[in-house]
Amino acid sequence: MATLHELSEFRRPLPINLANRPTASNCDDCGARHSGLCNVLSEDELEFLTRAAQRVSLAPGTVFVEEGEKAAYFYNINQGNVRLFKSLPDGRRQITGFAGPGYFLGLAAGDNNAFSAEAMDGVKLCRFSRPTLLAVFEELPVLERKLLNVAMHELVLAQQQMLLLGRKTAIERIASFLLSWAERLEICPAGRLPAPNAVMKLPLSRTDLADYLGLTIETVSRSLSQLKRDGIIDIPNIHEIILIRPRALSEIAEAAI
Amino acid sequence: MATLHELSEFRRPLPINLANRPTASNCDDCGARHSGLCNVLSEDELEFLTRAAQRVSLAPGTVFVEEGEKAAYFYNINQGNVRLFKSLPDGRRQITGFAGPGYFLGLAAGDNNAFSAEAMDGVKLCRFSRPTLLAVFEELPVLERKLLNVAMHELVLAQQQMLLLGRKTAIERIASFLLSWAERLEICPAGRLPAPNAVMKLPLSRTDLADYLGLTIETVSRSLSQLKRDGIIDIPNIHEIILIRPRALSEIAEAAI
DNA sequence: ATACGGTTTTGATCCATATCAAAAGGAATA
DNA sequence: TATTCCTTTTGATATGGATCAAAACCGTAT
Structure with missing residues (x-):
């Protein structure tokens, strides 16, 4: 099993770190809080997944997902914070969530993105083209399981937020x-x-x-x-x-x- | 390929019908609108899945999922309508969605249910114990894919609703x-x-x-x-x-x- | 230090929606 | 048909949060 540290920025920039939130345990190697697929994937599998990703750095304020546009990518945040939001034509804005290191992004999309995403500070992330990631599912069914869990957790949060906003x-x-x-x-x-x-x-x-x-x-x-x-x-x-x-x-x- | 009609109530009560919403196409056999797994599963696989389900009938007003309780089941609605909601102790209620025939229910749950569910009229549904369905994933990975799609669609709807409620x-x-x-x-x-x-x-x-x-x-x-x-x-x-x-x-x- | 531009806090007022109240409609029963 | 009960609509008033306005704060540059 590869630890996340072995894949970390010290050896290789922007490692894969698929999770919807950081876990509570600190990395044995570097002390930072990591999470995600390193727990369930072998090093080969992580390597495979990493090759399917493009590494991207974003300046603060960059809108890198635009609501309504064709959904082309999934994203995994490695550094920095992102706000997810929807807007009305007159400028009213509803932020639907915040995403930090370790968060997986892009599930709320059919053919088109249901939301926009904007870097709040300097952001580094891995980008997966949707067809590529779907192809990876064939090789790594465990990834699909992981994503289903992420999506289910997002749904729980979304329902909490609906209660908050409505009542x-x-x-x-x-x-x-x-x-x-x-x-x-x-x-x-x-x-x-x-x-x-x-x-x-x-x-x-x-x-x-x-x-x-x-x-x-x-x-x-x-x-x-x-x-x-x-x-x-x-x-x-x-x-x-x-x-x-x-x-x-x-x-x-x-x-x- | 089995058509849904072959599995329908005419031959067998409460067929499996896993989808988050009805499709736009009518069943060639019975004219009604069906959807879901019949498109991707062989008859053997549907049979397998059907055996994992318990059939349940509910009277109007029955609360069959209670917010906060241990999440024990997934549900697939076959007949009738269900409201999903969260409540505050003083009685304020936020309905987070409505589920009709063909809808798959229970994704918004971690260890405990994030919502309650109540039959709005006479409801018939299939109930899957969560461990059972998770075990079925091993045999039918396509089911996991299907559920991921359902969850992603739910997330899109949830974000729409957040914009509505917030702004x-x-x-x-x-x-x-x-x-x-x-x-x-x-x-x-x-x-x-x-x-x-x-x-x-x-x-x-x-x-x-x-x-x-x-x-x-x-x-x-x-x-x-x-x-x-x-x-x-x-x-x-x-x-x-x-x-x-x-x-x-x-x-x-x-x-x- | 001082000045400047942006953000946050506080204050005064307004208004969209909640609350309270009553009338109208509609289904079931006598 | 009349009676009852419940839901919905409409009306009158109240209010929580929005809007408008100004002061305080804070970081940065001069």
Whole structure:
């Protein structure tokens, strides 16, 4: 079995790292958090898959998937962050998700892309042409299994987001978001609460946050301020949140009665 | 190749019919619209799959999947309609989708179900225990491919719904819904507009509609009334809509500028 | 340090949709 | 036909969050 480290940037740029989210375990070799196919593929198989990919670097702000265009590729993020979104002609925007290192992208597409994708910072990724990856399935059925799991997990998240967007109040949306972001950063295991006073980086603008939560930036700001006033969170700076009382946050998020 | 008709209720109750939506083509044998695995599986394989299923009949109102419970089964609807939803403790409800004959259910689940499912009318379905179906994958990899396609299609729909819930106005939501429902009923091909004056059955209560669109029943009613006043639709009775000017509906739905 | 441009926060007001209330419609039953 | 019950529509009012406006903040350049 190849470890991810053997395929990592130290030896070869932009390794394959197919997963929908980083795992909780750190790499034995390099200490960083990796995940994905290295657990289920042999080195030969990884080699095979790697050859099917093109490596791409993107400048911040690059829109590399355009909603409505013919879906040509799947992507696997190796470095940086990406926002996925849909837009209306008058400029209204709904961010449908964020993708970071390890995330696999491009499942939400029939013949055409259902979403656009934009690099939030410097991004490096592997790009697979769709026909190529579908051909690879024949050789690596385990890949198909993996992708099905990724898609199923995305569906769970999508349904959570529908509940949030359709039925939660502003403050409930913010509270829900903060907790789900903590899970994403693996500050806590999925379904568990972070420890009190956990510190969390939040590398998103208020605009991104608003467009993800179906609110305006003003409402996002006001809700965060209120949680701070109530002593539930602290905001030492724009891109950092301290979850002082995660339990209270959770009660707001789940609308506990 | 077995046709679906050979496996249909005339010969054997509750045939397997794995698909996420009916196809546009009618069955040569019985005229009804079927779809799914019959196109890709041999009769032996269908037989194999059918043996892995339990047939179940459900009375209207039966909740047969409970959000948060251990995910034990996948389901394939053969008859009737199902609503999928998530709830908050205080009773707020978000319907995440509707499933009719031919739909495959249960992908939005990790260890636990992400949603609840309730029979809207008399429902007949096939139930597969999750371990069993996963075992079947070994024998029928094509099934996994099929399910991946179903999941990808669900993701496209989920992202559409996020845009609707996060960023569209009440009247835009109603217009979008009417057009997507027309597609679902195959009154028009996907991505195309229905013909002017197309008639459409709408077997949903205003409450279901409101909970699907993130609105109240009053706002749903008012928006429908306005579209009627404007001569864009007609509502001969509660469960029937005439799409008088689909083009106008589409302009509202897509917020054309 | 100061000035500048962008982002975020806070404040004041407005409005789309929710909420509350009542009337109208429709199906089932007496 | 009249009665009841439930759903839907319409009307009146309230409100959460949007919009408009200005101040505070923050990083960068001068």
